[in-house]
Amino acid sequence: MTDLQTHATEIHEQFSDELDVSVEEIHERLETLVEEYKVPVEEARRSVTSSYLDDAGMDRDSLGGGGGGGNEELLVADIDTDEQWLDVTVKIVDLWEPRSDSIAQVGLVGDESGTVKFTKWATSDLPELEEGAVYHLENVVTDEYQGDFSIKLNRTTSIEELDEEIEVGDDSAEIEGDLVDIQSGSGLIKRCPEEDCTRVLQNGRCNEHGEVEGEFDLRIKGVIDDGDDVHEVIFDKDATEELTGITIEEAKEHAMDALDTTVVADDMREITLGRYYRVSGPTFGRYVLADDFEQLTDPVDPEATLIRARSI
Amino acid sequence: MSSAPTREVARRVFAREFNDATYTFKESDDERAPVYALLPTGERANRIFIVGTLTETEDIGEDDEYWQGRVVDPNGGTFFMYAGQYQPDAAGMLRDLEPPAYVAVVGKPRTYETDDGEVNVSVRPESISEVNETTRDRWVVETAERTLDRIERFEATTGDDGGTPHEYVAMAQSEYELPIENYRRTVVEALESLEDEQSDGEEPPEATA
Numbered sequence: 001m002t003d004l005q006t007h008a009t010e011i012h013e014q015f016s017d018e019l020d021v022s023v024e025e026i027h028e029r030l031e032t033l034v035e036e037y038k039v040p041v042e043e044a045r046r047s048v049t050s051s052y053l054d055d056a057g058m059d060r061d062s063l064g065g066g067g068g069g070g071n072e073e074l075l076v077a078d079i080d081t082d083e084q085w086l087d088v089t090v091k092i093v094d095l096w097e098p099r100s101d102s103i104a105q106v107g108l109v110g111d112e113s114g115t116v117k118f119t120k121w122a123t124s125d126l127p128e129l130e131e132g133a134v135y136h137l138e139n140v141v142t143d144e145y146q147g148d149f150s151i152k153l154n155r156t157t158s159i160e161e162l163d164e165e166i167e168v169g170d171d172s173a174e175i176e177g178d179l180v181d182i183q184s185g186s187g188l189i190k191r192c193p194e195e196d197c198t199r200v201l202q203n204g205r206c207n208e209h210g211e212v213e214g215e216f217d218l219r220i221k222g223v224i225d226d227g228d229d230v231h232e233v234i235f236d237k238d239a240t241e242e243l244t245g246i247t248i249e250e251a252k253e254h255a256m257d258a259l260d261t262t263v264v265a266d267d268m269r270e271i272t273l274g275r276y277y278r279v280s281g282p283t284f285g286r287y288v289l290a291d292d293f294e295q296l297t298d299p300v301d302p303e304a305t306l307i308r309a310r311s312i
Numbered sequence: 313m314s315s316a317p318t319r320e321v322a323r324r325v326f327a328r329e330f331n332d333a334t335y336t337f338k339e340s341d342d343e344r345a346p347v348y349a350l351l352p353t354g355e356r357a358n359r360i361f362i363v364g365t366l367t368e369t370e371d372i373g374e375d376d377e378y379w380q381g382r383v384v385d386p387n388g389g390t391f392f393m394y395a396g397q398y399q400p401d402a403a404g405m406l407r408d409l410e411p412p413a414y415v416a417v418v419g420k421p422r423t424y425e426t427d428d429g430e431v432n433v434s435v436r437p438e439s440i441s442e443v444n445e446t447t448r449d450r451w452v453v454e455t456a457e458r459t460l461d462r463i464e465r466f467e468a469t470t471g472d473d474g475g476t477p478h479e480y481v482a483m484a485q486s487e488y489e490l491p492i493e494n495y496r497r498t499v500v501e502a503l504e505s506l507e508d509e510q511s512d513g514e515e516p517p518e519a520t521a
Contacts, residue, residue, distance in 0.1 A: 273441040306456075308460055
């Protein structure tokens, strides 16, 4: 097949459901543009595709990026735009239980740059992805929710399993700065006890399961600020106990005495706010999960800064 | 790009520069848009983080409690902060703390004009916590570094070959006529006083001839 025939066949595939048009007709239109009008092939393809989109009353998004390798191949860590069509080569890192019938599969995919959430719709009728396998995914679209990106597989996505291994990057970050805030939702909290639901209760209610008898947990949603950048950090129960020296038992006791759970977060603020910390751990959206941390208590030496200040 | 609201970074600034930051502005016409103080070294500040010595607290309110606190940095420059009923945690801290004490303060810059037309700059604290001397020392060095970063950027855009000046450097140049050299000297003095304190603690004082 010539180049133009390949394009014509691909365009035909995109519209075969919607329009009664033959490969030959498409080829002819492409040929006219390319050979008579000296339009570059990609531009010709775009032009022909546009006219069929109009005929079919479709918009370009429903086609994806045009298929046929017209997309940019990105590393998942470089995804920073909503509703962008792209190709990725990823390993299925984790599969989660879909929360809704409209979702066929949901989980985490990754490449050497890190990981990103993916969703595969039930309606897109795509083959089953297996955990640990590596795939080349063509024509996926990005989605953004509260600053976190994910990718969605759709009807136009092509999936090719590759016989190769990917060392998935761990997105880990190390940050250093001052703990300038402990946000609401920190301290002694209650979580929904339903299986696989760990939502934090608001006034004794779970968003999903309504009024439930919650289970106590400790956490800190903190803000570490170095004067240039701001990072949100989550300390889980163990990290919170280590950071503050307050155990969950002591926290419960204090809350019980005060008849108020918010006193626990106040205790924690008093112990930690304004201090400098180094925190490292995996990133999850805009959060860094504090796997490892230390308070910076070593005396600092002003000498190097003084030399710098005098040399300006 | 991300549409999630981003938290304002807490700038590091010594009292001398902060108290010169009398010009404030907004980036949009929205009533709730954040107000920024313009630092003379060319940066906008909607939040600051300071660590220093709390030297005095006083309830200056008439009917309701309204606390004033003075926090002094190593140059002897003073940050004034005010906390009333809308900052109950900070007001409570100012009520309870016994000066002198090292405190870490996260807060918002506020300006007010006195009857004789002078603009005073102060801090409305979001949180105040008592910290130790090593935290204070770390803040001094960090604030020195951040201030030098700003000074270097300022100087880089004031030369003839500077190209397009940084937005807030340009704003500082048009709003203020303050010698940047003052802030470099503040940095040097702060670091020198830190060195003196540290050597006082480690070695006996040298005999004078």
